[in-house]
Structures are given as structure tokens and as C-alpha cells.
Amino acid sequence: MSVRLRAFTLDDYEAAMAAQRELAADGFDFLWGYNEGDDWAQYLDTAKDAARGVNLREGWVAAANLAAEVDGELVGRSSVRFALNDYLAERGGHIGYGVRPQFRRRGYATEILRLSLEVARAHAVTRVLVTCDDDNLASAGVIEKCGGVLESVRGEEGERYRRYWFA
Numbered sequence: 169m170s171v172r173l174r175a176f177t178l179d180d181y182e183a184a185m186a187a188q189r190e191l192a193a194d195g196f197d198f199l200w201g202y203n204e205g206d207d208w209a210q211y212l213d214t215a216k217d218a219a220r221g222v223n224l225r226e227g228w229v230a231a232a233n234l235a236a237e238v239d240g241e242l243v244g245r246s247s248v249r250f251a252l253n254d255y256l257a258e259r260g261g262h263i264g265y266g267v268r269p270q271f272r273r274r275g276y277a278t279e280i281l282r283l284s285l286e287v288a289r290a291h292a293v294t295r296v297l298v299t300c301d302d303d304n305l306a307s308a309g310v311i312e313k314c315g316g317v318l319e320s321v322r323g324e325e326g327e328r329y330r331r332y333w334f335a
Contacts, residue, residue, distance in 0.1 A: 171279040173234040173246055173287065176215060180235055181208045183242040187268050196266050200233055200247045201225070221250070229253055232287060236267075236280045243271040246284040250291040258322075259329060261297040262288055277310045285314065285334060295333060302328035 176184060184199055191198045201218075202211050217223040221230030229251040236244040244267035249256055256262070263284045267277045281298070288296050300307035302321055308330055312318075316332030323329050 173283045176235045248287045261299040281314045298332045
């Protein structure tokens with residue numbers, strides 16, 4: 169298995185739209201910050217700006233929105249935030265990742281998170297916060313397998329989430 173994280177490109181449009189639809193059923197926003205009908209090229213430019221920390225939308229932080237591919241196929245994505253705002257410091261964390269349903273249970277999530285941690289550290293993020301829903305045992309397992317240390321479980325019944333730290 170050779171997962172590669174990279175910036176989204178114009179050629180990713182069809183696969184990215186398919187992934188957005190597939191994961192919407194799970195309540196997961198595959199294309200962070202993308203709204204149906206947005207111009208794809210403009211979305212890519214906004215993502216490039218976000219990675220450089222320029223022209224950020226209000227309330228957003230510098231972040232890399234990365235495609236995860238295996239053998240040229242889009243299997244998932246990662247969002248690596250280089251700083252935390254109030255929401256991210258509590259709930260969102262530094263890294264958010266997802267794997268398309270047809271590619272799950274192949275170890276891709278573990279590799280996506282491992283590579284995302286490398287990206288965060290390359291941007292001087294020394295302590296990395298990763299969160300997941302309390303009932304998402306698959307994600308909790310991935311985080312723990314990669315070395316995440318559970319800090320706490322927070323939230324109210326039905327909306328509980330786990331907070332993990334990587335040193």
C-alpha cells in the first residue's frame with residue numbers, strides 16, 4: 169500500500185464530487201469549505217491560499233487540504249490545520265481525515281493520519297490534537313494505533329467526542 173497525500177488538482181473534480189456525495193450520507197464534509205456549485209478552480213485557489221495562510225476566510229486558520237491517493241485513485245482526504253481557533257481547540261483539532269466507503273478497512277486511514285502528522289510537524293505543530301466522535305470506534309482505533317493519547321471524552325449524550333494528543 170502506498171498512500172500519497174497531495175494537493176487537489178483540476179483532474180480530481182469528478183472523483184472529489186463523488187466522494188463529497190458518498191460521505192455526505194455519513195454527515196462528513198469531504199471537501200472542507202466547498203459548497204455545491206462552487207467553481208472548482210476557484211476552490212483550488214482558495215485551498216492554495218489557505219495552505220500559505222493568506223486570504224483566509226473569517227474564522228479560518230492556515231491549513232492544507234490534501235487528497236489521499238493510492239495508485240492514482242482518490243481514496244480519501246486530510247485537512248491539516250497549522251493553528252487552532254476556539255472551535256478547533258475544543259472540537260475540530262489539527263487534523264481531520266476521511267476515507268471513501270469503498271476503500272475502508274484497508275489501512276488507508278492509518279496511513280493518512282500518519283502522513284498528516286508528518287505534514288503538521290513539518291509546519292512546526294509540535295503538539296497535535298485529533299478528535300473523533302465517541303462512537304466512531306474505527307477512528308478511535310486509528311488514532312490510538314498512530315500513538316494518540318486520550319485526554320478526555322467531552323460533550324453531551326449523543327454528541328460526545330474524544331480528544332487525543334500526539335507529542
